[in-house]
């Protein structure tokens with residue numbers, strides 16, 4: 001429950017100041033819980049997305065990727081259960097008219113109890129909340145809010161309505177003529193695009209069970225309590241993989257994917273103790289087992305990824321609603337069946353937030369002679385938006401020309417950044433702030449002996465190397481650290 005809100009606010013400001021993440025349509029005062037990725041944020045996000053895609057599709061022979069449309073036939077959402085079940089219990093404050101998700105209201109209260117040193121009371125409240133939600137006992141939840149004297153942060157009163165369900169899907173109209181228009185939904189998860197294409201992929205790819213289908217894409221949810229930066233947004237990106245298996249083998253594959261996914265996260269250079277599993281007590285409408293991988297964000301341990309054993313729920317329902325057979329013939333057991341599914345579902349934006357939270361460091365570099373400090377993003381080199389900064393010491397004496405030859409040679413291999421302006425110290429600090437792992441400086445000695453200085457972001461160590469070896473040195477470093 002420990003949270004470090006000062007550090008969190010510093011990361012949010014840093015993201016804005018250095019071109020990672022901006023509030024959406026900020027010139028119009030922004031749009032709540034919607035964010036835009038800037039020049040460096042979009043590079044970082046792409047590097048994470050590409051790494052996930054490669055790990056799923058290139059490094060697993062039996063997993064292929066697809067890119068399904070965001071708009072889907074509306075019956076998809078009836079079959080998937082989202083129209084009937086994809087809702088959160090909410091409560092309104094009658095005075096302020098503000099609506100809250102009840103679990104968030106109770107969690108925030110538990111957090112306040114924890115800060116006040118009442119950890120046992122906080123834990124008991126969280127346990128009780130979880131049990132009541134699992135039992136859908138909304139009357140008791142309302143009582144719990146009242147007995148804890150929880151107040152609305154706007155009106156300051158405890159004048160609450162009953163707890164009600166609120167569907168999280170956004171809808172819109174397909175078709176221009178009102179009478180012909182159909183209500184359709186912006187997908188709340190990418191998974192359904194995989195399920196409806198299960199047979200297309202299986203048949204066209206002659207896939208044999210067990211096999212997986214991966215997808216990365218936007219999802220939309222009308223989150224009521226939308227806060228905490230890119231942790232909870234109304235438009236976000238998911239990286240999901242559905243793994244189709246023989247019924248009865250779900251326990252074994254569930255464990256397999258829990259291990260694989262923790263391994264993937266720790267390979268980003270994050271210590272394993274910063275993760276924990278949280279088993280779901282209240283299972284989603286499609287699952288027979290489910291857990292979250294939680295990461296220790298500056299706002300405390302929170303969900304990063306879900307691993308769900310989805311049984312044959314989705315394919316069976318799509319078969320029923322579409323009247324198309326969703327069966328697979330398994331030659332090994334000589335049987336037709338609807339496959340079971342293990343799903344791994346990680347938020348790309350939450351992964352970006354985790355990587356930034358882990359990388360952000362404020363370092364005091366003061367010496368007896370001088371006060372100094374820096375803010376540095378110690379990103380893994382393979383995720384850094386810029387790999388190499390190329391910095392001529394001055395704008396004259398032929399140094400830019402030499403720097404340009406390095407730029408020409410390296411830029412087709414990895415992302416480079418060229419800059420002449422300001423002192424070299426200021427330029428190093430700017431590169432530290434966006435997480436650039438290597439800088440090369442071209443100085444007057446470079447003209448004499450064809451060498452440059454390479455500076456390493458984390459140690460700030462500087463080495464003199466031949467100009468000709470810059471590209472290979474950076475490529476070697478990128479490879480050994482990937």
Ligand code: GAP
Pocket residue numbers: 188189190191221223230231232233234236237238240303304305306343345346347348349350
């Ligand atoms: N297909 C299963 C599914 O969608 P989920 O637990 O609802 O499961 C999976 O979502 C992941 O998507 C979460 O673990 C989280 O990382 C991300 N996610 C969900 N809602 C989000 C939101 N409002 N903003 C950012 N990421 C979100």
